[in-house]
Amino acid sequence: MTLRIAIVGAESTGKTALAQALAERVAGLSGLRCTWVGEWLRSWCEREGRTPRADEQAAIAQHQQGLIDAAAADHELVVCDTTALMTAIYSDMLFDDRSLVDYAIEQQRRCQLTLLTALDIDWVADGLQRDGPQVREPVDKRLRALLIGHRLPWSLVAGRGAARVESAVDALAPLLRGHASPKTGLFTRLAERDAAQPVWQQNCDNCDSPECEHALMRQRHPADE
Numbered sequence: 443m444t445l446r447i448a449i450v451g452a453e454s455t456g457k458t459a460l461a462q463a464l465a466e467r468v469a470g471l472s473g474l475r476c477t478w479v480g481e482w483l484r485s486w487c488e489r490e491g492r493t494p495r496a497d498e499q500a501a502i503a504q505h506q507q508g509l510i511d512a513a514a515a516d517h518e519l520v521v522c523d524t525t526a527l528m529t530a531i532y533s534d535m536l537f538d539d540r541s542l543v544d545y546a547i548e549q550q551r552r553c554q555l556t557l558l559t560a561l562d563i564d565w566v567a568d569g570l571q572r573d574g575p576q577v578r579e580p581v582d583k584r585l586r587a588l589l590i591g592h593r594l595p596w597s598l599v600a601g602r603g604a605a606r607v608e609s610a611v612d613a614l615a616p617l618l619r620g621h622a623s624p625k626t627g628l629f630t631r632l633a634e635r636d637a638a639q640p641v642w643q644q645n646c647d648n649c650d651s652p653e654c655e656h657a658l659m660r661q662r663h664p665a666d667e
Contacts, residue, residue, distance in 0.1 A: 444514040445474075445621065446552055447614060448522045449599075450585055451559030452578035454566050456606060457481075460559065460599065461523035463607045464614070468519060471611070472618050478521040479513050482506045483529070496537040503529035503542055507549050518621065525550055531584050535577070547592050554617055557610055558585060560600035 447464070449457045461478040469476040482505050487493055494502055503526035513520045530546035533539045550556065561582055565575035589596045597613035599606060 444517060445519040445554050445617060446510065446514060446522060447519065448525045448527070448550060448553040448556045449559065449610075450524060450527055450556060452561060452581040452585075454563070454575070454578070455559035455561060456563055457559055458484075458523050460557075460606055460610060461521045464610050465519070465521045467607055467611055468521075468614065468618070472519075472621060474518040474618075474621060475516075476519040476521070477513050477517045478523060479506075479509050481524045482509060483524070496533065496539055499529055499533045499537070499539070500542060500545075503546065522553070525553070527556075527585070527588065531581055531588075534584065535580065543588070547588065547594075550592075550594055554595070555614060556589060556594055556596040557599045557613060558582075558589065558596055559606075560598055562600050563602060563606075 449461050449464075451457055458481065461480075465476045465478040468474065483494070483502055486502060506524065506529065507526050510520060510522050510525070526542065526546040526549045530540070530542035533542050561578050565578065588594075599610045599613065601609045
């Protein structure tokens, strides 16, 4: 079975760079045939010279899924730079249209893990696709609500540069236990990861709250403050 790893998040949170780097890093650690699938919306906007209308959203979501399925047919692990879930989110925000949510959730369940990119890097303008930094928190909030509400497996990815990639590798590594060769560096990585985990004294009922995440980021990346 091909492992599908989805990367979702608000605009300008490093999804594309992370997808490329993560596919390369996992290939080196595990020996698996890995690839990444780019965001179809970006290509669509460049081709059309505009952003899509409400009636064009469904076709974009379906084409994105088609690209992922095609890549999965030839690889053991596919990293997806966004999924239909992002199209559904923006259709809701921009057009008050939630008709794509059910389809997006159905496709998201085919991913073994969803990585949500944190809002801890600066917003950068990028042509037609970027609406502005003010939309990042509302998008992030909607994503969390759908992931949690539909009980989809997800993990927050934070940090800058290489640290962001390693955060993603840490989240993904347990899924690779039954796939990677023992002679690769992955099993050493897993052992080091497990040893570094803190000993939790109790469960947190608000582990997706910004306060908890900010505290965690300060512990991991004090130099960024």
